[in-house]
Amino acid sequence: MNANELIKQLLLSFNSNDKEAFFSVAREYIEREKRMKHTQVAKELEKALFDRNGNGISFSERRFKNTLPIPRDSEKGFPLLEIKQYEDSFENLIINDNLKNQLDQIIKEFKDSDILATYNLCYKKKILLCGKPGTGKTYTAHIVSSLLNIPLVSIRFDSIISSYLGETASNLRKVFDYIEQGTWIVLFDEFDIIGKNRDDIHEHGEIKRVVNNFLQMLDNFNGASILFAATNHQYLLDPAIWRRFDDVLFYDLPDDETRSKLFERYLKPLKRDQNINLKDILEKSDQLSPADIKMIAEEAMKLSIIDSRNSLTQKDLIIALEKFLKREKLRISTKEAE
Ligand SMILES: Nc1ncnc2c1ncn2[C@@H]1O[C@H](COP(=O)(O)OP(=O)(O)O)[C@@H](O)[C@H]1O
Numbered sequence: 001m002n003a004n005e006l007i008k009q010l011l012l013s014f015n016s017n018d019k020e021a022f023f024s025v026a027r028e029y030i031e032r033e034k035r036m037k038h039t040q041v042a043k044e045l046e047k048a049l050f051d052r053n054g055n056g057i058s059f060s061e062r063r064f065k066n067t068l069p070i071p072r073d074s075e076k077g078f079p080l081l082e083i084k085q086y087e088d089s090f091e092n093l094i095i096n097d098n099l100k101n102q103l104d105q106i107i108k109e110f111k112d113s114d115i116l117a118t119y120n121l122c123y124k125k126k127i128l129l130c131g132k133p134g135t136g137k138t139y140t141a142h143i144v145s146s147l148l149n150i151p152l153v154s155i156r157f158d159s160i161i162s163s164y165l166g167e168t169a170s171n172l173r174k175v176f177d178y179i180e181q182g183t184w185i186v187l188f189d190e191f192d193i194i195g196k197n198r199d200d201i202h203e204h205g206e207i208k209r210v211v212n213n214f215l216q217m218l219d220n221f222n223g224a225s226i227l228f229a230a231t232n233h234q235y236l237l238d239p240a241i242w243r244r245f246d247d248v249l250f251y252d253l254p255d256d257e258t259r260s261k262l263f264e265r266y267l268k269p270l271k272r273d274q275n276i277n278l279k280d281i282l283e284k285s286d287q288l289s290p291a292d293i294k295m296i297a298e299e300a301m302k303l304s305i306i307d308s309r310n311s312l313t314q315k316d317l318i319i320a321l322e323k324f325l326k327r328e329k330l331r332i333s334t335k336e337a338e
């Protein structure tokens with residue numbers, strides 16, 4: 001579409017109160033300015049569209065309607081990626097200061113990428129997120145998308161890996177071709193499916209080829225996005241993969257202080273008894289992840305709400321915690337028995 005047509009579409013969508021279409025056309029216009037190297041204009045328009053203090057349109061977790069068709073697996077027709085705009089705040093991500101600083105730096109570099117470019121420097125573009133499940137790796141990508149007001153593209157590895165192995169490589173190519181055409185926060189979530197140690201003798205030769213392909217595409221990636229790759233099994237990745245990233249963020253299980261903050265955050269919606277003592281709960285929740293703590297807090301609040309009490313008691317918390325620990329024990333023993 002040319003500029004006049006875009007502006008016409010913009011007015012039409014405004015008139016019919018179709019915010020999603022309005023947002024989508026506005027983005028296309030901005031992308032057009034970028035392609036024409038009108039960087040400053042594009043920046044100002046982006047600010048006008050996204051700035052929360054202005055009259056920008058905001059979407060909370062709505063599917064982002066895009067102008068280019070989403071790439072699909074040609075065999076089964078599944079979409080290979082998903083695009084969403086998130087809205088959340090940095091404070092909600094409870095991580096240690098080290099990690100916070102690393103993340104802060106990534107965001108700042110991206111915001112100042114133009115200035116960095118004048119010195120021939122590039123912002124941190126490819127980031128590896130690793131650590132145990134439920135520690136906030138996927139959530140981090142949502143937060144970065146929110147903070148920068150840029151939609152998150154999540155790559156679905158279940159659909160990328162085709163039973164037709166030649167198709168897998170072609171799917172990856174389609175994904176990279178797509179993301180190279182826009183500005184996104186990109187998340188290759190649980191990418192170890194394709195990033196597993198390339199020397200593993202159990203790996204089929206074709207899969208190895210795909211991994212090499214992925215690494216090459218990562219190396220050659222030159223788009224204006226931030227690429228995150230998340231894994232729960234970083235020890236499975238071979239050193240060649242580590243070297244490809246500009247930064248590695250490691251998500252540890254939360255210490256006492258961080259767990260306390262997590263309980264505070266996830267118990268916030270409900271009033272609490274005055275005699276609640278979190279210390280006891282913190283001791284017993286050693287080794288639990290933020291996602292586990294969220295689950296326990298929600299379970300405890302539900303016990304109280306269903307019971308028509310208007311405040312949370314120590315007993316609610318203990319019941320929820322013990323129920324969780326029992327379940328964990330069962331899960332681990334079942335796994336060991338396998
Ligand atoms: N560090 C954290 N701070 C706050 N909430 C968290 C954190 N980590 C996980 N959560 C909560 O648990 C959910 C699942 O975590 P997720 O990011 O999917 O874990 P991972 O990707 O590391 O396995 C998140 O959506 C969030 O609600």
Ligand SMILES: [Mg+2]
Binds near residue numbers: 190230
């Ligand atoms: Mg995850």
